[in-house]
Amino acid sequence: MATFEEGLLLGILIGEGHFGGDGKQPQITVRMHTKHERLFHTLLDLCPGSKLYGPYTHGGRSYYQWMARGEVLRQQLIPRLDALPLESVDTHVYERYTDMKQRYGL
Template identity: 75%
Template sequence: MTPFDQGLLLGILIGEGHFGGDGKQPQITLRMHTRHLRLFETMLRLFPGSKLYGPYEHGGRSYYQWMVRGALLREQVIPLLDALPMLEIDDHVYGRYVEMKTRYNL
């Protein structure tokens, strides 16, 4: 992954990412308008095995939802995020990230 790709990942997760899970497994989710399809295609290219759901129509909005979970999250995404300066950029988002890691023993 190039430094640009790493910066893109960090920026999009800080701005739009959700760090959580379903109670059984952790996941990172991006939910954005359908006009961002090319960005979602980039995320799928960067993280083969991640999933794109949608498009969904709800409340007059049209959006896609990208998710990464399972071994891909644990073995690739978490180590990558741990190596990037999330805390130095946004302590609130970093706190949500750490909370997910704590809740799911990552």
């Protein structure tokens, strides 16, 4: 992944990412308006094996939801995120990320 793509991914995850799971497996989720569809396809390209769901309409909002879990999370995304200076960029996001890793033994 080139420097620009790493920065793009980090920026999206800092601004829009949710670090959690379903109780059985960890996942990173990004949910945004359907007007960002092209950006979601970029996320799919950056993280092969991740999934895009939607479009959904709920409460007057139209959105897509991108998810990285399973092997794509463990083998592709976690090593990339661990190599980035996430802690020095955004402490809150870093804490959510490390909490997810601790809860799911990553």
